Amino acid sequence: MKNPIEVRKIQMAGKSSLAVTIPKRWAEVLGISAGNPVYLEFRGYEVAILPALMVHEVEVQRIIEVKPNETSDSVIRRVISAFIKGAQIIRVKFLNGTNRELIDEVTREISVRVPIVETISHGNGEIKVTVLSPTSSMPIKSFISKMSNVVSGMFKDALSLIKMNPEERLSIARDIMDRDYDVDRNYMLIHRLINMAVNGVINIRSIEIDDRSELLSCLLVSKSLERSGDHSWRVAQWMLEVGAVSVDVADTILKLGDEVSNLHKSAVLAFLSKDVDKAQEVLDMRNEVTNARVKVNNLLKLHGISGPLNLVIESIGRLAAYAYDIAEITLDTYL
Structure with a gap:
């Protein structure tokens, strides 16, 4: 069947309920008959009927x-x-x-x-x-927001190490690396909830999703955030191997980091608020951020700097790339 549409009249069923019939051939395709239980899912402007036989049980x-x-x-x-x-x-x-x-x-x-x-x-x-069993409400997008906040803090703190004396960096770097576990845990929880929603174990309303089409988008965004967390702790790790850096080099790298951090936060906010205009603004920043990276690389060459600091710049670039990915996911989902 290719998206068939049939008109049915709403009928009274009892004193307060309403009922509607479905064509017999639809029921045969779905494998249901009179007396079989079905799940009803309210989707704002439509109601979906999901046969209980299609709903998987929790893997005990x-x-x-x-x-x-x-x-x-x-x-x-x-x-x-x-x-x-x-x-x-x-x-x-x-x-x-x-x-x-x-x-x-x-x-x-x-x-x-x-x-x-x-x-x-x-x-x-x-x-x-x-x-723990899922509670009545476990909003996926709140976990995405939390991931974004943690990653933003990790990235900012990792970059701040560049202005510290090398011997002062270790404790902060370790803390940043520990926070990456929090990012990973949130990603795993989101992935679990999405799998359970896809398999019909939990209703999408319990994770505060309006449409099933958003499930894959949430998974892709959370994966981009998980990878962003990985690159943030790598920045911290590589900073431990960086020696003293001149003020102009440090300031230029920090400026680039601030631009990418703001870009990253804007991309996540655009997704969470379904703001396609803001997502497009993020994508429109590509050339500007690329030019800023070129400026930093040229400055490093001028000072004869190579090694770990180049890897730091590479990871900053990866966070920018993940921001663009999130912006594109927003456009693909909500445009």
């Missing part, structure tokens, strides 16, 4: 059997995958004789890296992770 439990010689990173990656797919309980089973240090390391990493974990218990060579 995922069992992960640790392979011989498997590293903690590999185990954690599988735990994260199970979390993102919506598992409520994740059991990690280790082989007999597994080094206790590996179990303890995996337990610590889960507590740090996996969000909304209710309990973590272990015994008899097994780690049991129980994830």
Whole structure:
């Protein structure tokens, strides 16, 4: 069927309810018949009918059997995958004789890296992770806003290291790197909620999304923010290897960083507010930001500077690129 449209009259059903019939051939395509339950979803100007048979149940439990010689990173990656797919309980089973240090390391990493974990218990060579069930309201865009704020702070603080003495940078750099975990946790939570919404486990209204077409856009924006967080902590990491920098070089880099930071925040705000004009303004800044990067690179060449500081400029450029990506997603979604 290609987007068929039929006219039906609304009928009274009981004293206060209204009813409408659907064509028999539609019901056959959907695999429903009289007596089958269906979900109704109000979408502002339309009502969608979703057969309950098409709605997947929450994946109650995922069992992960640790392979011989498997590293903690590999185990954690599988735990994260199970979390993102919506598992409520994740059991990690280790082989007999597994080094206790590996179990303890995996337990610590889960507590740090996996969000909304209710309990973590272990015994008899097994780690049991129980994830909190979705609440009645978990607005995805508020998590995107939080990610943006954290990334903005990380990026600003990472760039500020350029004016500090090299020996003063370490504690701030470590704090920036720790904040990246917060960005990653928010991204994983968003990815999990979107998967659950796509599979019909939760209603899109519970995550404050108006239309299913926004789900993919939210995932793409959150991924751009997650990558922006990665580049922000890399700036901090590389700043630890940068020696003393002259005032004119530092000021020029900070000016470029401020321009990119404002661009990045504007792109996210445009998406959250569905403002296509603001998104276009972000894209219109491409040439200006590119020229600013060229100016910085020329200044570094003039001073004979290479190495870590060039990698810092590269990461600043990557944040600008992610801002453009977010602006384009906004246009593609809301224009």
